[in-house]
Amino acid sequence: MQATPTSHNLPLQFENFTTLAQALDYAAQGETGYNFYSGRGKLYATLPYAELRHEARILARKLISLGVSRGSRVALVADTHPDFVRFFFACQYAGFTPVPLPAKIQLSGRHEYVNQLERLLSICQAKLAMATDDFMPFLIEAATRLDIHFVGNPQTYDKFSESRVELKPLGASELAYLQYTSGSTRFPRGVMITQAAVLNNLSSIIKHGVKIRPGDRAVSWLPYYHDMGLVGLLLAPLACQISVDYISTRDFAMRPRLWLKVMSENRATISFSPPFGYDLAACRLRDDEIGNYDLSSWRVAGVGAEMIRTEMLENFSNMLAPSGFNPQAFLPCYGMAECSLAVCFGPLGKGMLTDQVDADQLAEHQKAQPVKSAPASNNHRSNTFVICGGPLPGYEMEIRDSEGRELPERQCGTLYLRGPSVMSGYFGDLKATREVLSPDGWLNTGDIAYRIGSGLVITGRSKDIIIIKGRNIWPQDIEYLAEIQPEIRTGDATAFSILNSQSDELAVVMVECRETDNEKRLDLIRRLNRLIRQELGIDCIIELVPRNTLTRTTSGKPSRHATRNDYLKQFAAGNLENRPEINA
Amino acid sequence: MPKNEEVLQQIVDILKPKVSKDGLEVTAELDLVNDLGLDSLKVMEILEDLEDTFDISIPINILPGIRTVGDLVAEIQKLSDDK
Numbered sequence: 178m179q180a181t182p183t184s185h186n187l188p189l190q191f192e193n194f195t196t197l198a199q200a201l202d203y204a205a206q207g208e209t210g211y212n213f214y215s216g217r218g219k220l221y222a223t224l225p226y227a228e229l230r231h232e233a234r235i236l237a238r239k240l241i242s243l244g245v246s247r248g249s250r251v252a253l254v255a256d257t258h259p260d261f262v263r264f265f266f267a268c269q270y271a272g273f274t275p276v277p278l279p280a281k282i283q284l285s286g287r288h289e290y291v292n293q294l295e296r297l298l299s300i301c302q303a304k305l306a307m308a309t310d311d312f313m314p315f316l317i318e319a320a321t322r323l324d325i326h327f328v329g330n331p332q333t334y335d336k337f338s339e340s341r342v343e344l345k346p347l348g349a350s351e352l353a354y355l356q357y358t359s360g361s362t363r364f365p366r367g368v369m370i371t372q373a374a375v376l377n378n379l380s381s382i383i384k385h386g387v388k389i390r391p392g393d394r395a396v397s398w399l400p401y402y403h404d405m406g407l408v409g410l411l412l413a414p415l416a417c418q419i420s421v422d423y424i425s426t427r428d429f430a431m432r433p434r435l436w437l438k439v440m441s442e443n444r445a446t447i448s449f450s451p452p453f454g455y456d457l458a459a460c461r462l463r464d465d466e467i468g469n470y471d472l473s474s475w476r477v478a479g480v481g482a483e484m485i486r487t488e489m490l491e492n493f494s495n496m497l498a499p500s501g502f503n504p505q506a507f508l509p510c511y512g513m514a515e516c517s518l519a520v521c522f523g524p525l526g527k528g529m530l531t532d533q534v535d536a537d538q539l540a541e542h543q544k545a546q547p548v549k550s551a552p553a554s555n556n557h558r559s560n561t562f563v564i565c566g567g568p569l570p571g572y573e574m575e576i577r578d579s580e581g582r583e584l585p586e587r588q589c590g591t592l593y594l595r596g597p598s599v600m601s602g603y604f605g606d607l608k609a610t611r612e613v614l615s616p617d618g619w620l621n622t623g624d625i626a627y628r629i630g631s632g633l634v635i636t637g638r639s640k641d642i643i644i645i646k647g648r649n650i651w652p653q654d655i656e657y658l659a660e661i662q663p664e665i666r667t668g669d670a671t672a673f674s675i676l677n678s679q680s681d682e683l684a685v686v687m688v689e690c691r692e693t694d695n696e697k698r699l700d701l702i703r704r705l706n707r708l709i710r711q712e713l714g715i716d717c718i719i720e721l722v723p724r725n726t727l728t729r730t731t732s733g734k735p736s737r738h739a740t741r742n743d744y745l746k747q748f749a750a751g752n753l754e755n756r757p758e759i760n761a
Numbered sequence: 762m763p764k765n766e767e768v769l770q771q772i773v774d775i776l777k778p779k780v781s782k783d784g785l786e787v788t789a790e791l792d793l794v795n796d797l798g799l800d801s802l803k804v805m806e807i808l809e810d811l812e813d814t815f816d817i818s819i820p821i822n823i824l825p826g827i828r829t830v831g832d833l834v835a836e837i838q839k840l841s842d843d844k
Binding site for chain 1 (some may be wrong): 800821
């Protein structure tokens with residue numbers, strides 16, 4: 178078996194497509210395509226764009242023969258596998274909306290995963306659902322209580338006969354896909370992205386972000402059920418006709434060095450990862466392998482999807498310098514599923530540009546006052562942030578205070594965006610849509626940021642989000658688990674994160690509890706610890722406090738921000754039962 | 762074909778260095794997540810070691826059914842028997 182080529186003769190084109198089907202129709206005239214690698218780093222399947230188009234059109238006719246109406250949601254468990262890709266594009270030709278579902282299961286996590294799938298299938302009102310054999314048992318269980326027209330593995334779908342109707346691919350104003358945000362698992366939201374929106378974002382990424390050129394080749398282990406994996410590393414390469422090599426996310430987590438091996442062997446030029454991925458690869462590098470890789474072709478090492486900490490990236494580039502990795506290849510970017518994917522890119526080939534600001538000014542006045550890194554200013558505490566670059570063409574950005582007033586340069590506030598690739602809304606959730614998207618098209622990102630000229634600096638993502646070892650944990654999911662305990666009332670738990678001495682985030686949940694019996698309190702803590710580990714896969718510091726001691730907002734809900742400050746004060750004063758070191 | 766006890770011993774040897782709790786004896790009844798405190802990344806490292814040690818490929822769909830050290834031993838035994 179041979180991977181699809183890097184060099185090819187089809188002229189680069191990306192600006193004239195208005196739908197994903199058109200983009201594939203064009204790419205199918207060349208020889209490039211997708212390649213799939215096993216956990217041992219062996220190529221096990223290739224899917225040239227020409228073959229993908231051919232097979233997707235056959236499958237589209239089979240899907241149509243099932244008689245569900247145009248625009249119906251087709252839920253696809255998004256394992257890194259050629260079948261997911263084939264079904265995703267079959268939907269494009271058949272006129273259905275594909276909905277990638279997470280393909281992520283943990284140790285003893287059967288129950289949680291099935292429940293999650295059931296919620297996601299139900300919210301998008303899926304009419305058809307597909308999983309590869311690995312995930313089929315979970316999908317079947319999740320679908321039993323729902324009214325889904327057909328649930329099957331790829332082989333069963335392939336047995337249907339083809340409808341003879343003429344294919345009418347999804348048009349520019351129809352949805353391209355429904356993307357669940359990587360947010361709360363308990364309260365998921367499905368982002369609606371039109372063909373016009375995603376095609377606009379793809380052409381901006383290709384032209385202004387990564388500046389695709391002949392000889393480019395991408396490698397990805399990012400999941401297809403996240404925006405960066407789906408839009409950035411599945412759709413964007415197709416929209417500019419380059420080849421991609423895939424490793425499954427699970428194989429990457431198990432053998433992170435595979436990423437470097439495939440990059441090296443295929444002389445790939447582009448790959449993206451959250452900072453966490455670079456850290457994992459560096460941590461698991463073996464001394465005897467360091468010089469064996471050739472990473473000198475790697476010109477775009479994209480970094481996004483979580484707050485960027487430069488130490489992790491420096492460590493990675495130092496360790497892989499003998500393999501020819503160039504730190505200037507780091508490309509910071511910022512975006513979110515609600516904007517299709519990308520909003521800002523740093524300047525290409527410049528590496529990480531940072532801004533060092535006075536920590537006290539930032540904490541007390543939300544002002545990003547630059548400090549010189551000269552020895553004279555050593556007595557100032559400072560924070561270093563990565564500059565994510567300017568917005569893509571067509572995007573406007575504003576930093577606003579809590580009253581909605583626009584803030585000047587270097588003043589922190591909430592980031593609002595308006596532009597051509599913003600979502601149409603959250604599927605079936607007008608309330609959540611109205612909370613973030615104004616009638617005149619401004620999206621409240623919830624992220625805290627400041628501006629330097631047109632350059633954007635993010636200082637805190639989604640003010641409440643907790644990120645632990647690369648996993649996004651939403652405080653409401655932790656709070657929910659606490660509040661379903663019989664001893665705890667709804668609204669009596671509040672979760673947030675703190676930093677330990679190594680600057681790693683730790684999750685904390687503070688719970689009002691009237692139980693005084695020590696044994697029963699310990700039992701509650703143990704039970705909650707177990708539940709949080711099972712559902713969310715993290716350790717959490719659990720702090721029981723007397724009733725009416727959490728700081729609440731005017732609406733009576735505990736304030737995460739104020740509670741966190743209280744916690745840190747009490748912690749500093751030594752008043753707490755739990756030390757982060759104990760549970761963590 | 763390795764016997765169950767041998768497999769258990771080999772697996773315990775792989776688990777031991779990953780467990781952060783000092784002096785804890787790893788036995789079949791213990792829960793991997795709750796008793797041994799393994800997080801998802803540690804689990805991945807352990808799976809890599811297991812695949813390499815037993816020269817097997819561990820399918821992802823068996824993970825949700827594994828709770829204890831004993832469950833893990835039984836699955837690994839089955840996978841290396843089927844080889």
